[in-house]
Amino acid sequence: MATASKLSQSRKPGRPSKSEDLRDVILDQAELAFAEFGFEGASLRDIAGRANVNQALTRYYFGSKADLFDACFLRRGGFLAGHRHVNLDRLLEKTPHPEVEDILLAYLKPQWDMKYSGPNGAAFVALQARLHAEPEEHALRLRREVYDASVKRYISALCDALPQIPRDLISTRMAFLVGTYLFMLNDLGRLDDLTDGHLNGFGKEDMLHQLVTFLSAGMRAAP
Amino acid sequence: MATASKLSQSRKPGRPSKSEDLRDVILDQAELAFAEFGFEGASLRDIAGRANVNQALTRYYFGSKADLFDACFLRRGGFLAGHRHVNLDRLLEKTPHPEVEDILLAYLKPQWDMKYSGPNGAAFVALQARLHAEPEEHALRLRREVYDASVKRYISALCDALPQIPRDLISTRMAFLVGTYLFMLNDLGRLDDLTDGHLNGFGKEDMLHQLVTFLSAGMRAAP
Numbered sequence: 361m362a363t364a365s366k367l368s369q370s371r372k373p374g375r376p377s378k379s380e381d382l383r384d385v386i387l388d389q390a391e392l393a394f395a396e397f398g399f400e401g402a403s404l405r406d407i408a409g410r411a412n413v414n415q416a417l418t419r420y421y422f423g424s425k426a427d428l429f430d431a432c433f434l435r436r437g438g439f440l441a442g443h444r445h446v447n448l449d450r451l452l453e454k455t456p457h458p459e460v461e462d463i464l465l466a467y468l469k470p471q472w473d474m475k476y477s478g479p480n481g482a483a484f485v486a487l488q489a490r491l492h493a494e495p496e497e498h499a500l501r502l503r504r505e506v507y508d509a510s511v512k513r514y515i516s517a518l519c520d521a522l523p524q525i526p527r528d529l530i531s532t533r534m535a536f537l538v539g540t541y542l543f544m545l546n547d548l549g550r551l552d553d554l555t556d557g558h559l560n561g562f563g564k565e566d567m568l569h570q571l572v573t574f575l576s577a578g579m580r581a582a583p
Numbered sequence: 584m585a586t587a588s589k590l591s592q593s594r595k596p597g598r599p600s601k602s603e604d605l606r607d608v609i610l611d612q613a614e615l616a617f618a619e620f621g622f623e624g625a626s627l628r629d630i631a632g633r634a635n636v637n638q639a640l641t642r643y644y645f646g647s648k649a650d651l652f653d654a655c656f657l658r659r660g661g662f663l664a665g666h667r668h669v670n671l672d673r674l675l676e677k678t679p680h681p682e683v684e685d686i687l688l689a690y691l692k693p694q695w696d697m698k699y700s701g702p703n704g705a706a707f708v709a710l711q712a713r714l715h716a717e718p719e720e721h722a723l724r725l726r727r728e729v730y731d732a733s734v735k736r737y738i739s740a741l742c743d744a745l746p747q748i749p750r751d752l753i754s755t756r757m758a759f760l761v762g763t764y765l766f767m768l769n770d771l772g773r774l775d776d777l778t779d780g781h782l783n784g785f786g787k788e789d790m791l792h793q794l795v796t797f798l799s800a801g802m803r804a805a806p
Contacts (some may be wrong), residue, residue: 400623529793536763536797543762570752574759577804578797 383421386411388480391432395483399429430502433491436474436484437506443470444510448517460576463517465568468541472568475545489546518579529583537575544571606644609634611703614655618706622652653725656714659697659707660729666693667733671740683799686740688791691764695791698768712769741802752806760798767794 389410393402404425408415422428447466451458474481491499511534518530544567612633616625627648631638645651670689674681697704714722734757741753767790 398623400621532790532793533797536767536794539764539766540759540762543765544759567755570755571759573804573806574756574801578801581796581800583796 379421382411382413382417386413386418386421386428387432387435390428391436391480391483391487394429394432395486399425404428432484432487433502434506436480437488437503440470440474441507441510445513448510448513452517458517458521460518460521460579461572463514463521464537464572464575464579467514467537468568468571471541471545472564476564485545489542522580525579525583530579533579536578540575541571602644605634605636605640609636609641609644609651610655610658613651614659614703614706614710617652617655618709622648627651655707655710656725657729659703660711660726663693663697664730664733668736671733671736675740681740681744683741683744683802684795686737686744687760687795687798687802690737690760691791691794694764694768695787699787708768712765745803748802748806753802756802759801763798764794 386407390402390407393407393410396402402425404418405415407428408418411418418428422431444467447470448463451462451466471485475485476482491503515527515531515534518534519525519527522530609630613625613630616630616633619625625648627641628638630651631641634641641651645654667690670693671686674685674689694708698708699705714726738750738754738757741757742748742750745753
């Protein structure tokens with residue numbers, strides 16, 4: 361919630377209002393509960409208890425459990441999408457023709473950093489993986505609302521860097537990329553199996569570098 | 584259940600016994616129910632009802648709901664792993680030094696075909712995606728038990744084809760591959776968004792070909 365607090369601070373100096381604080385406290389606890397118990401397993405009563413507020417207030421601010429889940433996703437997903445926009449802005453300011461590797465790093469790094477930013481960042485990553493494992497219309501609509509504008513800007517940047525590859529294919533490969541990094545964000549244990557545990561010493565920056573190398577080669581592949 | 588039935592038929596010719604039939608009927612219905620409602624949402628009573636047996640028989644054959652879930656996964660996951668082994672055997676019989684593309688196609692095609700084999704194949708694919716979104720120890724152990732032997736053979740074949748790339752890195756890239764194709768198997772709707780619906784005409788064989796091209800380039804990338 362770094363961004364939302366910073367934004368509110370820049371609008372009106374000083375501490376954010378008490379209700380903004382409380383909303384964030386509830387969202388923080390909801391995020392942890394959804395990540396730990398899943399949507400079905402988490403209850404509004406538990407979430408209210410963890411946040412030290414009563415359940416009626418939770419309902420007043422957020423409505424149903426489904427609405428609260430959406431609010432969690434929109435809050436942190438919006439932060440992520442914003443961070444990606446800014447990274448791309450900065451890259452394009454530095455050079456009008458960035459390399460594929462730099463574009464992909466700009467896209468991947470915000471969520472990578474979020475994962476390692478603390479329990480709530482990690483909880484959101486887990487929550488997002490669950491949402492991606494659910495092909496329901498509602499989950500699709502939420503993801504579209506939060507992510508599509510930034511993803512499409514990245515697709516355009518990749519099209520500029522790879523003019524020999526048709527845009528539809530770049531878009532397809534962007535979907536491959538999303539699959540790869542979401543899996544890696546969530547599933548490092550699986551990797552330990554495959555490598556007989558040799559990767560325990562593989563740091564998070566190394567892993568991000570390996571992802572960028574792999575995905576850039578895939579992006580560049582002759583159609 | 585092709586494999587188990589074939590095995591039992593080779594032991595004793597003729598139709599499999601009635602109890603084997605019933606076990607498969609229950610597993611078929613359980614697969615559909617888990618895929619549709621998730622583990623929490625599916626109930627033993629519903630599954631027994633769909634299979635036209637009583638709940639006590641379901642418990643007698645499979646134990647708890649968690650045991651039934653595992654039995655579903657082990658049945659079809661075992662079939663998939665066996666299919667991958669056989670594909671690699673055939674490829675290595677044809678040529679001792681297959682190309683990266685051929686190795687990856689041999690690995691990916693069985694699950695790709697399963698997805699389009701009918702509602703139960705599609706249900707298993709959805710069920711597996713859920714299992715991969717859950718990093719719990721139990722899910723990891725199940726996947727390890729079913730898949731690791733075949734995956735390690737593919738890693739060895741890739742190491743032979745790409746001697747300049749260290750084995751640990753090939754293993755890491757194999758994990759990237761698993762992430763990509765599981766996501767694509769489950770999430771074509773997302774792709775429609777990114778491409779503004781242009782991919783609706785993209786057939787399943789085309790998509791598999793695009794995956795193999797992308798992933799092979801990633802596998803070959805200079806470290």
